[in-house]
Amino acid sequence: MPHYKKLKIPLLWLRRHTSDREFMLLSSVLVGLTAGLAAVVLKTLVHYIHVLLAYGNRLLDQPYWLVVFPLAGILLTVFLVRVMFNGHIGRGTANILFNISQKSSMVERHKMYSHVLTSGITAGFGGSAGLESPIVVTGSAIGSNYGREYHLNYRDRTLMLASGAAAGIAAVFNAPIAGVLFAIEVLLTDISISAFIPLIIAAVVGALCSKIILQEEILFYIGQREFFEAGHVPFYVLVGIISGMMSVYYTRMALRVEEVFEAYETKVYQRAIIGGILLGLLIMLFPPLFGEGYDSIRLLEGNNAEKLLQESWLAFFGTNEWLLLSFIGALALVKVFATTITIASGGNGGNFAPSMFVGACSGFFFARLMNLLEVTKLPEGSFAMVGMAGILSGVMHAPLTAVFLIAEITGGYTLMIPLMIVAATSFALVKYFEPYSLDTKKLAQKGQLLTHNKDRTILRILKIRHLIETEFQEVSPEATLGELVQVIAHSRRNLFPVVNDSKSLEGVILLENVREIMFKAEKYDVVKVKELMVKPPAIVQYDDSMADVMKKFDESGAWNLPVVEGDVYLGFVSKSSIFTKYRKLLIKTTNV
Template sequence: MPHYKKLKIPLLWLRRHTSDREFMLISSVLVGFTAGMAAVALKSLVHYIHVLLAYGNRLLDQPYWLVIFPIIGILLTVLLVRTLFNGTIGRGTANVLFNISQKSSMMERHKMFSHVLTSGITAGFGGSAGLESPIVVTGSAIGSNYGREYHLNYRDRTLLLASGAAAGIAAVFNAPIAGVLFAIEVLLTDISIAAFIPLIISAVVGALCSRIILQEEILFNIGQIEFFAANHVPFYVLLGILAGIISVYYTRMALRVEELFELYQGKAYTRAIIGGMLLGLLIMLFPPLFGEGYGSITLLEQNNAEKLLQDSWLAFFGTNEWLVLCFVGALALVKVFATTITIASGGNGGNFAPSMFVGASTGFFFSRLVNLLNISSLPVSSFSMVGMAGILSGVMHAPLTAVFLIAEITGGYTLMIPLMIVAATSFALVKYFEPYSLDTKKLAQKGQLLTHNKDRTILHIMKIRHLIETEFQPVSPDAMLGELVQVIADSRRNLFPVVNAEQKLEGIILLENVREIMFKSEKYDVVKVKELMIKPPAVVQYDDNMADVMKKFDESGAWNLPVLLDEKYIGFVSKSSIFTKYRKLLIKTTNV
């Protein structure tokens, strides 16, 4: 018997001998542990690839390595995806949301490890992208497949999926509260108090995995932060506005760069080489773009930005304070290009860590500029950390996650007030210009986004193909009234589609419209069906989403509408069947 089946035996016993709630609590521990270990594996993989490349021994002082390594990393990632995972692995948080809304929280099994492998290689070889989105996908896949393996319903499977994501985030940052809030803000559209317990348990277990196993240099840690001064509130408001503007810039520029790389659709290796070379050139100009960037964030927090220039060609001009300021400001603007090129060219990663990098650079730039102009004396370390919350809130549309993540990684809640000010200001400004986050904008444009509106969520889950009724008796347009009467006599319906020889719908017959004439037998061989049919008030296409279908019902006032596939009639969909399905899904998805 395979080992994994042996492991299933005790869990199957527990499934039969415990209540649903007890089994969910046990499951949350197991999912949290597995997702936490996946995060440990990913962080360790990147760390040891860096060690293998001798980055710590200054091997990358040679400029040509800065070009070669990113190309190698992206090419290896593309090769693995094409040979092992059928050319696609589904990147980012948007992919998780798509699986929740469109696939009943079912995720492919390979996502439990494919993102660890591919994103580890991408970031390890210098790809300028974060590991958080890959670990969210990995943790979500672990929770989803656990739920599928033990035949849990959609509600419980979705909760375990979110628990896996929470554990992954908690493990990467050693921040369990941020992990729970991320799952609630980004993944779960509706949640009850009872659902908090599995999320918390998974997040705590995931955080413990990284805290116990990972070494200090692998984890992202921040030193002591200066205390908050109330007279700095106006500057924090200004930083929030600046963070909002940079967030809008980040989102729009990322989408434009992605569109450029879509020109190479179907040319995976060409795209990887072009992207790798562009990324390498950017890293040559701005060495801090190499990898995730947490080392650079630490230097900014410690007010040691001068060290960021030591590998750059700008070091030739010395470490003038204004030069350092301009260099950090440029990093904040260029990082979006490095990250998007990494991902769009075939690498695997996310925008979580890059958002923090841009945020730290923005906060540093703002506070250092104010200090250099002698406007005030601002704590650079505090503004660098708070800036991270501003950009995270704006780009990811997750202000609570941003606030508590920075609070946790700074080791306390000293900055809670400025964190809330900056995150809220940035989020409010960005929401006005960009209603959807960077990760979800394309899903929203396709009408596939799972939202916090319960009605829209259920309508997204419902599919036309599951609601088509085919027992309506079709009649030919050339049939005589007598034939129609016979069809009516043999049917329990009061609606009849008129379909020609090519199976195309020409009209419909309503029983109420022919009730009077159908009893006049002298017209049975005189009147044809096409003389009695009427045009349907609206037509539903097979690939219409349910929101559009309901709009057609509302506008037409009909209770039954014909469904067409490639212009051919295949059946009817009724408002009553939609309501019945809606009620079932409402019960199924309530109290997640």
């Protein structure tokens, strides 16, 4: 008997002999432990690949390796995806949101390991992307497949999925509170107090895994040394505004770069080569773009930004303060290109760490500029930290996650007030220009995104194709009244679509409109159906969203509306069938 089946037996026994609540608490421990270990494996893999390639042999001393390594990583990732996973692994948080809304929180089994392998190779070889999205996908897959294995219902399976994601984030940053908040803000659209307990347990277990196993140089941790001064509040507000503007820039530029690479969607190796070379050239110009970028953030926070410049070709011009400031500002602007090229060309990664990198550069840039202009004396490290929260809040649309993540990785809450100011200001500004986050914008455009508005969420899940009723008796516009009477006599409906030979809908016959004439036998052979039909009050297209359908029902006052694809008649959709399906989905999608 396989080992996993031996392990499954006692859990199945517990499933039968414990309450649902007790089993869910135990499940959160197991999912949190597994997701935490997966995060440990991923961080360790990237760390040692990076050490071997970049530092072990000092290969980065030769600039051309900065092109070769990222290109090799992207090509290897594309090769593995095509050979091992049929060319598709579903990248990013958006893919998990799609699984929740469209696939009943069922995540493919291979995602429990495929993202660890591919993102580890991409980032380890210098790809300019983060590991957090891959670990969210991995943890979510672990939780989802655990729920499938032990026959949990949709609500509990979704909770386990979110618990796995929370544990993954908690383990990557040793930040359990941020892990819980990420699951709530990004993945779960509806949550009750009872659901917090499994999330908290999973996040704590995941954080303990990384705390016990990983060394400090692998974990991203910063010791906060500077304190908040109330006199700096106006400057923190300005950083929040700058962060909001940078977040909008990040989101829009990333989507535009993705559109460029979509032209090579079927030419995967050509796309990988082009992207790898472009990424390598960017890294040659700006070496801090190599990898996740956490080492660079540490230098900015520790007031050692000069070391970033020393590693670039600009060091030839010395360490002029204004040159350094220009270099940091350029890093903030080009990071989005490096990250999007990495992912769009075939690498695997996310925008979590890059957002923090851009935020650190933006916050540091602002503080150093104020200091150079002698406007005031600002703590540059603190402004780099709150800048991270601002961009993370704006790009991911997760302000609470941003605030508590930075608070946790700095080891204290001395910056809590400025973190809240910057994150809230950035988020408010971004929401005005970009209602959806970078990861969810495309899903929202397709109507496949779960939202915190329960009515809107369920309407997006409902699809016309599942609600079409086809038992209505069709009649030809050339049919006589007598033929219509025969159709009426054998039908249980009081509505009849008038369809021509090419299956196009020309009108409808309402029983109430012909009730008087249908008893005049002398007109049976004289009056044609086309003389009796009326135009339907509204017509539903097959690809209409359910929100549009409900609007047509409200405006027309009808109870049944015809559905067409182009001009071809398909059937009718009724309010009663929509309400029935709505009630079922409302029960199904309400979390415990």
